[in-house]
Amino acid sequence: MKKSLKEPTRPFEKREASSPPRGSFCYRALCLSSSCFSLWDGAQSQGKNMFQGKSRRHLLAAFVVFCCILLLWWGRQPPSAPSPPNKQRLRIIRASTPSSSSSHTPHEDHPPHRHAPKAPNARWQAQLRKGIRALNKELLKGSQVWGKFPNGNYLMALRQPTPQGQAEHPERPQGFRLWQVTPRGAMTPLSLELEVGSAQIDPKNGRVAAITPDQELHLSGPQGQGPFAPIAKEAGYFPSWDAKGQRLAFSQKIDMISQKLQIYDLQTRQFKTLLAQEQGLAQPIWSPQGDEVIYISTRTGLASLWKVSISQAQPQQLTNRGLTLGQGLPPSYVPPPHLGRQSWEGRWLVYDSSDSFWAVQTDGKGQKKLADTSPIRFQWLQPGRVVEWTLSQSRKNQATLPIFP
Numbered sequence: 331m332k333k334s335l336k337e338p339t340r341p342f343e344k345r346e347a348s349s350p351p352r353g354s355f356c357y358r359a360l361c362l363s364s365s366c367f368s369l370w371d372g373a374q375s376q377g378k379n380m381f382q383g384k385s386r387r388h389l390l391a392a393f394v395v396f397c398c399i400l401l402l403w404w405g406r407q408p409p410s411a412p413s414p415p416n417k418q419r420l421r422i423i424r425a426s427t428p429s430s431s432s433s434h435t436p437h438e439d440h441p442p443h444r445h446a447p448k449a450p451n452a453r454w455q456a457q458l459r460k461g462i463r464a465l466n467k468e469l470l471k472g473s474q475v476w477g478k479f480p481n482g483n484y485l486m487a488l489r490q491p492t493p494q495g496q497a498e499h500p501e502r503p504q505g506f507r508l509w510q511v512t513p514r515g516a517m518t519p520l521s522l523e524l525e526v527g528s529a530q531i532d533p534k535n536g537r538v539a540a541i542t543p544d545q546e547l548h549l550s551g552p553q554g555q556g557p558f559a560p561i562a563k564e565a566g567y568f569p570s571w572d573a574k575g576q577r578l579a580f581s582q583k584i585d586m587i588s589q590k591l592q593i594y595d596l597q598t599r600q601f602k603t604l605l606a607q608e609q610g611l612a613q614p615i616w617s618p619q620g621d622e623v624i625y626i627s628t629r630t631g632l633a634s635l636w637k638v639s640i641s642q643a644q645p646q647q648l649t650n651r652g653l654t655l656g657q658g659l660p661p662s663y664v665p666p667p668h669l670g671r672q673s674w675e676g677r678w679l680v681y682d683s684s685d686s687f688w689a690v691q692t693d694g695k696g697q698k699k700l701a702d703t704s705p706i707r708f709q710w711l712q713p714g715r716v717v718e719w720t721l722s723q724s725r726k727n728q729a730t731l732p733i734f735p
Contacts, residue, residue: 686703
């Protein structure tokens with residue numbers, strides 16, 4: 331009668347609470363070793379010699395090699411999928427309205443957080459916006475305000491640094507890049523590929539007339555948008571828009587001494603020569619009515635202000651009448667505007683001459699020195715009547731100009 335073999339027990343399967351998770355490497359190794367040792371004990375209990383003529387050391391080595399091969403093969407099999415977690419039943423709570431009769435409110439079971447935690451994506455976006463604002467502040471420290479758009483944004487100019495290892499050219503300094511900045515500090519680039527020396531804003535449509543360091547005139551679309559289109563070459567710095575934003579006045583180089591005064595009409599896209607030849611012509615500015623232009627000229631040897639009407643009448647000298655260039659500047663010399671910092675309202679032209687602040691009558695009957703230093707900024711409180719300026723000491727000053735019949 332055969333002696334029945336009792337199936338070996340697997341202690342690792344009975345202790346489910348302390349066993350490794352199914353599918354892991356440890357669990358497979360434990361199962362394999364348990365099975366092998368059980369088979370070994372069963373064979374010895376029956377008295378069978380499975381490996382006759384072999385020493386115990388060789389038998390143990392073969393057993394180890396077999397276990398390693400089997401473990402490597404089993405490890406390549408995909409682990410069993412973990413059992414899905416128990417899904418808790420979600421409880422939907424309807425918020426009570428003032429008209430409902432239910433007395434239950436959602437605050438009884440789930441009190442709301444005072445400050446709900448932000449999602450990772452929202453937290454990252456907030457940090458990015460904070461970094462952009464800090465970068466904008468650093469950029470604005472070295473910027474210059476060149477005007478204001480009709481929508482309330484500002485035209486900012488950031489000077490381009492000189493490339494490392496190169497000296498700045500004395501006659502062609504590094505230009506600027508133009509940006510549009512909102513009152514809250516958001517910056518939008520306008521001319522990343524265009525290097526600009528000066529620019530003026532159309533007061534009606536927000537077009538930007540920009541002059542490059544190579545003296546090329548470029549024009550943008552409304553509100554400074556769109557690519558800058560080239561208009562003319564050999565153009566002088568600081569062009570001027572009329573009050574309606576339809577005509578642009580600028581000087582154009584003829585030779586090393588002479589320039590001509592050009593008028594560009596945006597509607598007809600035609601040029602009109604107002605003055606064919608003038609010595610040292612620069613920085614034209616339109617009258618508020620758009621019928622006259624004041625400009626700088628050196629035809630008498632001194633840089634003075636002159637005025638010409640659109641009807642092509644004879645130019646009229648406004649400052650330094652009867653003065654000639656002798657041994658130095660005369661004591662009564664009135665300097666011209668500097669870098670286009672001028673404003674014409676009523677019968678007065680106020681401007682910064684780089685070392686003083688002046689008001690000149692546009693009919694040539696007189697002028698008045700308002701300050702002995704260059705102002706940081708100036709503006710009209712009452713057009714053609716009251717002007718305000720700020721000096722370097724952050725002190726504001728006002729002047730009331732006389733009204734002429």
